[in-house]
Amino acid sequence: MVNVLSRLLLFLISLHCFVACLATNTKNITTDQSSLLAFKSLITSDPYDMLSNNWSTSSPVCTWVGVTCDERHNRVHSLNLQNMSLRGIVSPNLGNLSFLVILNLSSNSFNGQFPKEIYRLHRLKVISIAFNEFVGGIPEALGDLSQLQIVHLGANNFRGFLPQSIGNLRQLKSFDISGNMLFGPIPQTISNMSSLEYLALHHNYFSGNASSDIMCHIFYISCIHTIYDFIISILDLLLLPYHTNSCTYD
Template identity: 45%
Template sequence: MEKMWYYILAYAFLTIAFENPCLAQMSLATDQTALLSLKQHIISDPSGLLSTNWTNSSSVCSWIGVSCSSRHHRVSALNLSYMNLSGTIPPQLGRLSFLVSLNLTSNHFSGALPHELSFLHRLKFITLRRNNFTGVVSPLFGQLPKLERLDFRNNSFTGSIPKSLSNLTNLQFLGISFNSLSGEIPKELGKLQNLQTLAIEFNHLSGAIPSEIFNMSKLVNIALTGNELNGSLPADI
């Protein structure tokens, strides 16, 4: 009887593994491979921090800018801010399935963001401020349910503000100022009842300011300057 249960459990495990290969293969080694892929996409590292420190001779959890969770022993935070790095973001970064915080502030990263970043369902903080990222702000970012801070200020993003960002019910900070976004401000953003800061100034946004924006009870800071907005503000603002 025990042997039968053993085979049943073994079969169930293998079935899950084959149907969900990503779940079966995810490990700290996967995180290391993802970060080494990022390293390969760095074309300029003036201080040599990554080139000398991110090597197979040491644990990924001891690498500069990398933090691991004590519970799962997986990469939980990546902070490469103010390192003067140049390069692009590879899709492999989406394999950091335990990542909670991604901070690339004040570097020279460029190119479009890979859609694989939408796989980071544990992500709470993503800060890409002061880089040279291009392309659109993908609607797929609306699939990150735990996101509390999205800061894409001072880049070269184009296109419109995705309506799907209204799905981020935990979002407290939305910063996409100083880009080249166009179109209207989605009225759906009014659903962000935990939002405290809405920074969308200095883009090419047009149309009226949706009244729904002013129904967000926790909103403290709103920046709309430097756009092509029209209409009037609510009398009871």
């Protein structure tokens, strides 16, 4: 009798755990879906109907255009909306996509400030938002995303200082902030970015002295690639008439 009761109790506990896990998984999928629908609601122009005809509750979120889900967790893993001619502001609700690894919104017409909520997505490895119309600064919180490998913010309207915290991005391989309105000194902490293979700083308003550590680091990065990359990287830091940077070096 005791064995029967024990088995029944174990079965009920297992059933409860199964239902709870199922409910949690459903909630997570619903959270991702709601976040993406909030993002869609702020799109003011979708000339090719990429989202308007596809992102709907009538189909699973993991089948939506530009959305890829992680099979293990059944959560949104990648959002790739590159070159879709979308216009609007980016919803802070994207900060709820807690399993997001890749975010690519490049070559659209997004404007306004890039949501600070996205900088709490600590699984992110790729942020590519180049060729848009984003404004505001690059926050210190960028340096908290220690998994980042690619950060492309070029050809926007970002302004202000480049934060010292970027030196924390030791896994970063490609960093492009060219074509903005950034100013002030280039942070010494760039020399801490030991995995960096590509660096683009040109067409900003950087000033001051670039230390020999930075120059040597850029030389090392450029030697991994081509002579052209080396020349462009050095021009980023020297005072030349066709570049807006105005750095000198020690």
